Amino acid sequence: MSVRPRSGVQIPVLTAQVARASNPRGTTAMWVRDRLDGLWRDEDFEAWYPRDGRPGLSPAQLATVCVLQFLQFLQFLQFLLNLSDRQAAEAVRCRLDFKYALAPELDDPGFHHRVLGDFRNRLAKDDRADRLLDLALERLKAARLVKARGARPPVLERIRVPRPAGGRSRTRPDHLSGDTAYSSRRNRRYLRRRQIKHTIPERRDQRAHRRRRGRNGGRPAGFDPARYARRNEVERLISRLKLHRAVATRCDKRAYIFHGTVTGAAIRLWLKP
16 A cells, blocks of 8 residues: 555535535634644655555545544533544544545545554554654644744653752652553653663564664663562552542643642642541
């Protein structure tokens, strides 16, 4: 399967007219198309596919559907209501605002729902998801929908642990443990730069990719099973914090308010006999 770029695809006139008549106020999918002209382009995905082979579906369209299936209903219900792959594929076939966002003809049959799962498998390899997010953020900034501010410091840079003997607070932990969700090149590069020892298991697909590259794949990441097993102590503490309803529901709209909620819950646990 190969990619045939579809740059500058215009919305069919009949599709635009019917979608506008049915949704005069617009929807999230229509807003993405109008304000951004799509989050991604097919050229952004050319390295993911071989150069020869049968032309496949537009990867930019599949990426947009993957985003929209988790963004829909947010503006109506104020909470995240995920669409399954089957429901998202049905929306591409039946919903006019999805057809408006993806620019197919009105009689386009869409695709099978399993295509979305195959696309996400490609997306999970290496740091592709991070690169796509960076591209989307650049286009959001270019459209002046996101303010270009300085990079937010990682959570680890906000750690301050007072020293018993006084002096400057410690900002670097002795060791860090994390699950496979934090196994990325960016995270490991950041930890090595700050000289923080860490125990993070390598994901199965990352391990297979490193082995396929042979000598160029680099050394395997160090892993201490005994230290990793102690992660359950932290997870049990988080479960105790979630006994407080405000911490478990996370309804606070501001980060500093939620930080104060967690701090108050921790103080109550510490004072509890």
